[in-house]
Amino acid sequence: MVFNIQDSDERRVKTEFPRKVKKMEHVWIPMSDGAKLAATIWLPEDAEEHPVPALLEYLPYRKNDFTAIRDSIRHPYFAGHGYASIRVDIRGAGDSDGILLDEYLKQEQDDALDVLDWIVEQPWSTGAVGMFGKSWGGFNSLQVAARNHPALKAIITLCSTDDRYADDVHYKGGAVLASDMLWWASTMFVYNARPQDPEVVGDSWRDNWLDRLENTPPFVEEWLRHQRRDEYWKHGSVCEDYSDIQIPVFAVGGWQDGYTNAIFRMLEHLPNESKGLIGPWAHEFPEVATPEPAIGFLQEALRWWDHWLKGKDTGIMDEPKLISWIQDSEPPAVDYEVRPGKWVADDAWPSKNVNEKRLWLTDGKLAGEAKEGDTYLVPSVQQHGLYNGVFCPFGQPGDLADDQRLENGKAVVFTSEPLEETIELLGHPVLNVKVSADQENALLAVRLCDKAPTGESTMISWGMLNLTHRHSHEHPEALTPGETYNVAVQLNAIGQQIPKGHQLEVAVSPTYWPQAWPSPKPVTLTVHAGEETYVSLPVRTPQEGEENRIHFERPETAQVIEREILRKEKRTREVSHDLINGVWTLHDFSDEGERRLLSNGIEHGSVNRNTFTIKENDPLSARVQCEWELTVGRGDWQTKLESYSDMTSDETTFYLTNTLIAYESDKEVFKKTWKTEIPRDFV
Structure with a gap:
């Protein structure tokens, strides 16, 4: 972060x-x-x-x-x-x-x-x-x-x-959000372990530090106990x-x-x-956020x-109740400096300007009419999802989804005819689908993409549903293999233009690594075409003159405090494939740099490395590893923290290991490992 x-x-x-x-x-x-x-x-x-x-x-x-x-x-x-x-x-x-x-x-x-x-x-x-x-x-x-x-x-x-x-x-x-549950828990695990400032609290800082190190728990244990x-x-x-x-x-x-x-x-x-206000931004305040346009x-x-x-x-x-940015169609990129588009105004939500458009999954396509009888087998490809991007982008390089042609061969994809006119979407797409599975525990992941005439596929939304939660997240129920169910998967809300001549793609899969922790066994889904299997699109009708209702000033702020850069930031995000052993690994590395604040002399820095590993055809090979190194100090007072977090599972149990090591002036003063096993509960 x-x-x-x-x-x-x-x-x-x-x-x-x-x-x-x-x-x-x-x-x-x-x-x-x-x-x-x-x-x-x-x-x-x-x-x-x-x-x-x-x-x-x-x-x-x-x-x-x-x-x-x-x-x-x-x-x-x-x-x-x-x-x-x-x-x-x-x-x-x-x-x-x-x-x-x-x-x-x-x-x-x-x-x-x-x-x-x-x-x-x-x-x-x-x-x-x-x-x-x-x-x-x-x-x-x-x-x-x-x-x-x-x-x-x-x-x-x-x-x-x-x-x-x-x-x-x-x-x-x-579904367990494998990409973030352990990562965010590991983040707070090491963040919470940082000491108080001796210049503020006095000599008690060390005893208080050791108390925090010993007694602040790894949050992931409690989170995973409540599935x-x-x-x-x-x-x-x-x-x-x-x-x-x-x-x-x-x-x-x-x-x-x-x-x-x-x-x-x-x-x-x-x-x-x-x-409400929604811009094109990542997880940041709008006056400093990327991509542009930032606002005042x-x-x-x-x-x-x-x-x-x-x-x-x-x-x-x-002024309007909801102001939102409708993004222009853009080729896929793992980060953008600018997202062209326009501001639109809605005086209420739900908005009378937004209406549902349905496209049915039939004949291997997205069609304007339903057709009964066809079925489509959707097998498990465990490495599907590696090019999805991160769950919550902070505006770092590499955060976003790459060209989805890298993913479409690992899923079943339904594609519309080229659009006869440009449309604008605002709100939640929803996939309504009649589906069956060959296991008691299964997942359905859905991607919605904008396919350009030249072939590039830009992901514009995604969602997933643990099918044991089809009726309730509070009271999950096992599936009966072979039985058909009508389910709805709500995708993330979007504000997006799709130009005339482009096509829409809906990709479905029972896997989505590392966003979703895999189901215990490989799953084959069957999608049943017909009146009940369609994607619902929130199509917004542009309103005449609405651009004149919206005006933002240029961003302005107070003066940022003076700081000295001791180490520059660096980010890498790489996918590797061991062809011989069939192992896929996503390496996500972020050196967030080190700075000295001139106002109080404090130096602080952080380095984070996350590794997501899975083997082809083996959902139980899924593994997440998160490592952190944090430094905080001033002059002769220097502290360093290292943490190592690991998560794996078998068919019945999750296994968690969290280790924390603390140093004062390069001398190890604390080390502890927390290990726990937590039963899987319909995930």
Whole structure:
């Protein structure tokens, strides 16, 4: 995960603001149980004479080093426009007290309520608070909003989800998300092991560090113990009762992000004043995101905050409920600097501008009419999916899906006739299919691609469903081999133009490595053509003059803090094939570089290596290995962490191994290995 700010000629850097800003470092916020959380606060110099509303960003990612660069361009900007902008490390992270035992615990929400209580009591506070964040901070903004603290008036949630089971890094469609479950757990495993700063907490840092090293668990163990949508995942999933959120929500994401599906659900179910914005972006704030066009998102955020926290008429509530970027068709590429397209406006979601178009799977094609009787055998090819790209792109080189001609020979593909006119899609494609399997446990993976007249195949959406979850993620049921079932596989939401003369491809397979952990045995699916087997496309009718309703300013930010680059970033992503042994391996390496922050002298760096291995015709050969090296230090105080995580399975059991090693000044001070076995539960 890279939190880096790239300098750009397109971004205006502001050094002067309407109100002069002061920065308060190492502020301690007391919790009701006696613990204290570490905060940095930017606010107008005259805020005690002229109190201001507050904005809270609440994260586990270490404000003094790991997110200091990104925080520097955003929080001073808000403060300069009349807000107290507050960055808090959650319990167990950074210099805050305690241990972080898992994601999104009730303790995390309770602490946030204590933080809100504290903010209201400050002499610089008007008592009105907004909350914002990307990813983890977007998740807990929603979760805290559902707790209904009277001071919290509105939130901005970016790249987040309302459903922790269906749309996060653990499971997708009821299948184990092999590409990310262990990777993200290994990430937090080593992130949580970083020490507090001796210059902030004093001599207690070492004892606290050893306590965290010993007692912070590998999160993957708990995640894998809950393979169905039980109470564990319902906690923190605001979709369980959208009515718990009674304040306006501004939901923001991008088509390359892994969390955009949630925006459509939230716009449908959250308070009417809520709004949505979807650009072409990866998992990042829109003022710095790739691919272009980036936008002046901080200005948009101010318009939102000024309306809800200051009572100003900024005009933002007169604008469309959903603004989204319809991407032009592009040849496949593993990264894009720019995605050409256009902004479109919808005043409601679901939108009256979007209608269903059906194409039936028949005669080996996508056709405008159904035909009964045909069946298509879909065998298991375990290496299918290696060129899919990553689940949640951060904008790094190599994140996106390659030309799907590399994959289509490993699946069964249905192709439409060339389109007679250009169409635009906005929303969720869905494959409705009558299907049978020859095993009790099976998976159905679906890709939707844009095929150019010259043959290139660009993946525009994908989805998958564990067929034992066909009725419920909470109560899975084994398949009866040979019995036919009608199932629906919802694909990721898209905003996409398909030009006249292009063709659509629907590819189906019972494997999708490494996105899905393989079913226990090789599976052959049978797709049954007919009236019930079709792809549903969300076709949007362009609206006359809608482009005149949308205007974004050029991106602007505060000045990024000074830093020295000690080691540059490097990314490689390679697929290898051992022809003799039939083994396929995806090597994903990311050296995220090393930096020294001139403001506090802290040096920090990270290196991550992930390996995904599978053997032809052998689903039980699947293996994920994740390795990390993190460094944090200053002068004579230097620490290093190494972690090694491994996941395999047999027909009945998952096997997990996690090892953590800590060094102080190159001397090993801690080493521990966690091993566990967890039964497979309909996956």
